Amino acid sequence: MAHAAELRTAKPRKTGLTMMLDKGLARRAVEDVLEVASDHIDVVKLGWGTALVTGHLESKLSVYRNAGMAVYFGGTLLEYFLIRKDLDGYRKLMDRYKIEMVEVSDGTITIPHAEKIDCIQRLGQEFRVVSEVGRKDEYEPVPPYRWIQMIRAERAAGSEYVITEARESGSGGVCRPSGELRKGLIDEIVHAVDISELMFEAPTASLQSWFINRFGSNVSLGNIQPADVLSVETLRRGLRGDTLLAFLEAKS
Amino acid sequence: MAHAAELRTAKPRKTGLTMMLDKGLARRAVEDVLEVASDHIDVVKLGWGTALVTGHLESKLSVYRNAGMAVYFGGTLLEYFLIRKDLDGYRKLMDRYKIEMVEVSDGTITIPHAEKIDCIQRLGQEFRVVSEVGRKDEYEPVPPYRWIQMIRAERAAGSEYVITEARESGSGGVCRPSGELRKGLIDEIVHAVDISELMFEAPTASLQSWFINRFGSNVSLGNIQPADVLSVETLRRGLRGDTLLAFLEAKS
Amino acid sequence: MAHAAELRTAKPRKTGLTMMLDKGLARRAVEDVLEVASDHIDVVKLGWGTALVTGHLESKLSVYRNAGMAVYFGGTLLEYFLIRKDLDGYRKLMDRYKIEMVEVSDGTITIPHAEKIDCIQRLGQEFRVVSEVGRKDEYEPVPPYRWIQMIRAERAAGSEYVITEARESGSGGVCRPSGELRKGLIDEIVHAVDISELMFEAPTASLQSWFINRFGSNVSLGNIQPADVLSVETLRRGLRGDTLLAFLEAKS
Numbered sequence: 133m134a135h136a137a138e139l140r141t142a143k144p145r146k147t148g149l150t151m152m153l154d155k156g157l158a159r160r161a162v163e164d165v166l167e168v169a170s171d172h173i174d175v176v177k178l179g180w181g182t183a184l185v186t187g188h189l190e191s192k193l194s195v196y197r198n199a200g201m202a203v204y205f206g207g208t209l210l211e212y213f214l215i216r217k218d219l220d221g222y223r224k225l226m227d228r229y230k231i232e233m234v235e236v237s238d239g240t241i242t243i244p245h246a247e248k249i250d251c252i253q254r255l256g257q258e259f260r261v262v263s264e265v266g267r268k269d270e271y272e273p274v275p276p277y278r279w280i281q282m283i284r285a286e287r288a289a290g291s292e293y294v295i296t297e298a299r300e301s302g303s304g305g306v307c308r309p310s311g312e313l314r315k316g317l318i319d320e321i322v323h324a325v326d327i328s329e330l331m332f333e334a335p336t337a338s339l340q341s342w343f344i345n346r347f348g349s350n351v352s353l354g355n356i357q358p359a360d361v362l363s364v365e366t367l368r369r370g371l372r373g374d375t376l377l378a379f380l381e382a383k384s
Numbered sequence: 385m386a387h388a389a390e391l392r393t394a395k396p397r398k399t400g401l402t403m404m405l406d407k408g409l410a411r412r413a414v415e416d417v418l419e420v421a422s423d424h425i426d427v428v429k430l431g432w433g434t435a436l437v438t439g440h441l442e443s444k445l446s447v448y449r450n451a452g453m454a455v456y457f458g459g460t461l462l463e464y465f466l467i468r469k470d471l472d473g474y475r476k477l478m479d480r481y482k483i484e485m486v487e488v489s490d491g492t493i494t495i496p497h498a499e500k501i502d503c504i505q506r507l508g509q510e511f512r513v514v515s516e517v518g519r520k521d522e523y524e525p526v527p528p529y530r531w532i533q534m535i536r537a538e539r540a541a542g543s544e545y546v547i548t549e550a551r552e553s554g555s556g557g558v559c560r561p562s563g564e565l566r567k568g569l570i571d572e573i574v575h576a577v578d579i580s581e582l583m584f585e586a587p588t589a590s591l592q593s594w595f596i597n598r599f600g601s602n603v604s605l606g607n608i609q610p611a612d613v614l615s616v617e618t619l620r621r622g623l624r625g626d627t628l629l630a631f632l633e634a635k636s
Numbered sequence: 637m638a639h640a641a642e643l644r645t646a647k648p649r650k651t652g653l654t655m656m657l658d659k660g661l662a663r664r665a666v667e668d669v670l671e672v673a674s675d676h677i678d679v680v681k682l683g684w685g686t687a688l689v690t691g692h693l694e695s696k697l698s699v700y701r702n703a704g705m706a707v708y709f710g711g712t713l714l715e716y717f718l719i720r721k722d723l724d725g726y727r728k729l730m731d732r733y734k735i736e737m738v739e740v741s742d743g744t745i746t747i748p749h750a751e752k753i754d755c756i757q758r759l760g761q762e763f764r765v766v767s768e769v770g771r772k773d774e775y776e777p778v779p780p781y782r783w784i785q786m787i788r789a790e791r792a793a794g795s796e797y798v799i800t801e802a803r804e805s806g807s808g809g810v811c812r813p814s815g816e817l818r819k820g821l822i823d824e825i826v827h828a829v830d831i832s833e834l835m836f837e838a839p840t841a842s843l844q845s846w847f848i849n850r851f852g853s854n855v856s857l858g859n860i861q862p863a864d865v866l867s868v869e870t871l872r873r874g875l876r877g878d879t880l881l882a883f884l885e886a887k888s
């Protein structure tokens with residue numbers, strides 16, 4: 133009998149990416165997570181502006197670099213520079229740390245979407261670009277058609293994949309203030325956009341299980357905590373209770 | 385005045401065991417937790433199927449082995465093999481990693497209890513066996529008398545101790561879907577079964593405090609996170625607010 | 637344009653202190669957190685009585701000492717000795733580990749406030765003293781005027797700063813049993829007492845954001861988990877979504 137693991141993509145992955153959220157790991161902690169989980173981490177985000185306050189940042193970045201791991205700063209850090217109209221300052225920061233990938237988001241600041249698209253295009257001339265849709269706060273539900281428009285426009289502008297926002301606290305982005313996932317919204321988006329162009333932030337175990345049960349082993353998930361990377365990988369392979377039967381049924 | 389610490393059992397323990405849940409620690413992280421807490425860890429469970437996706441697993445297992453720590457795979461991994469009717473495959477896996485202890489559970493799969501008993505007996509010929517009662521999901525409250533029947537049957541079949549299920553999320557097993565502990569169920573079980581034959585999964589601080597306040601320092605607790613082992617030990621010794629007065633009153 | 641970071645105090649700090657809660661880190665984990673965050677940690681509390689059950693405690697304390705970091709035991713440990721009328725035993729413990737700072741609290745035990753004041757004064761002859769106000773449990777809301785009286789009396793007795801209690805679980809101290817912060821109480825206290833004399837326990841991200849948005853970058857916060865120190869520092873500097881706009885508005 134085939135095991136679900138056989139259906140799982142391997143690195144370098146085009147689908148089924150796991151983006152790990154590093155909120156300030158020390159160099160040794162990076163070595164540790166790579167020791168046990170490097171096969172299951174495709175890209176690393178240094179959460180929001182943590183990079184600017186992390187001691188010995190270069191030392192730890194070199195560990196990621198030597199492991200061939202793509203690293204980018206959280207979108208909030210770009211927003212910090214954008215709202216100060218200092219995109220050049222951000223470029224210099226990326227150059228200084230040899231960062232080759234950038235996340236463009238407007239989760240906190242409010243800018244016209246055309247400006248965000250322009251930012252994606254301009255940064256795309258120098259860097260690999262991903263973008264994020266969904267606001268962190270001031271919840272006013274954006275209708276599905278608008279999500280789809282924005283995602284398509286950002287992809288057309290050069291975004292490798294578009295990330296849907298979801299906060300650690302379980303609210304914001306694709307979640308209601310109550311923390312409940314807008315499942316209908318997700319289904320509308322996946323109906324209109326190829327799922328391989330999407331990554332879903334899934335900071336909690338219940339979100340991780342839901343996305344994997346709904347879309348299979350090879351859905352791309354983001355904001356996975358270092359300590360949860362192996363757990364997410366077991367969910368993808370039907371090796372945890374939450375997905376054990378789902379995969380079995382799918383294959384029998 | 386006697387301190388609660390004096391009432392606490394020491395390794396090797398028959399009662400008051402702490403089972404640590406390792407969800408994928410790296411070798412160095414295992415060394416670290418043993419450095420600060422090895423006196424307070426009696427047995428280690430590698431959560432569900434994480435062992436199958438953990439890089440450099442043998443290297444970390446050797447750290448546990450050198451410390452004389454018993455290690456077993458989470459019951460879900462056995463269930464993964466059982467539902468594929470591949471018990472031999474599981475035996476080979478345990479042999480490969482020199483695992484000498486096994487958890488038999490049916491938290492996710494549905495099998496006749498007689499089959500679970502048979503599994504405990506067969507594995508008991510080669511390995512130390514513990515078993516777990518309680519389902520992770522599809523909540524339909526099992527009445528106390530049935531819990532007690534199953535626990536007794538599993539003990540009679542050779543289970544060293546029977547573990548009651550409780551999920552990290554606070555639901556499943558002995559907890560209601562709301563996360564509330566079925567305290568009456570626990571009291572019924574402890575009334576009918578010697579508490580030294582039981583281990584209670586207690587993944588949250590509130591469950592840990594409740595069990596220790598209710599049954600004393602030397603209740604066996606499972607699914608304790610590495611970062612919480614010392615906290616649980618302080619609860620057992622009346623060194624944290626939650627149990628400070630309970631022990632004092634009990635002794636004065 | 638000035639960045640919020642420029643407004644942030646530097647070590648040695650009189651305001652804007654971050655007190656890190658160490659619940660049993662191993663020596664290497666202490667080295668790691670200091671590597672990435674030593675500029676942002678002003679004082680370290682070894683949570684409640686964890687110090688008494690931590691293996692190789694001296695080894696890790698020497699790492700803090702070499703980094704010039706002030707360390708004290710959690711107030712609950714003093715309460716453990718106070719209720720046994722063994723203040724001398726506590727003094728000996730501090731001497732043994734070369735601890736030069738002490739937290740005086742009555743979060744769990746019930747003693748006349750005059751006795752607490754006396755304890756602050758007596759310990760103040762030998763040690764740096766901080767004190768904590770607020771009970772962990774048995775919730776019966778203490779009115780603001782009483783909080784203010786106690787804080788003033790403890791400051792007058794020699795407490796360097798007074799800490800307001802708030803539990804990890806989000807209840808107790810300045811929080812309602814529901815977990816809701818008593819914001820009116822906090823405002824009353826800050827109206828009556830200079831904020832530089834206060835430290836607020838803020839174990840959760842929502843509490844951290846609230847205090848920083850309300851009182852600015854340089855409010856003193858306590859019970860910050862090692863993994864959250866950098867996150868708190870980004871909040872202080874407007875480098876996370878939750879405070880990004882607040883600081884910008886305040887300065888434009």
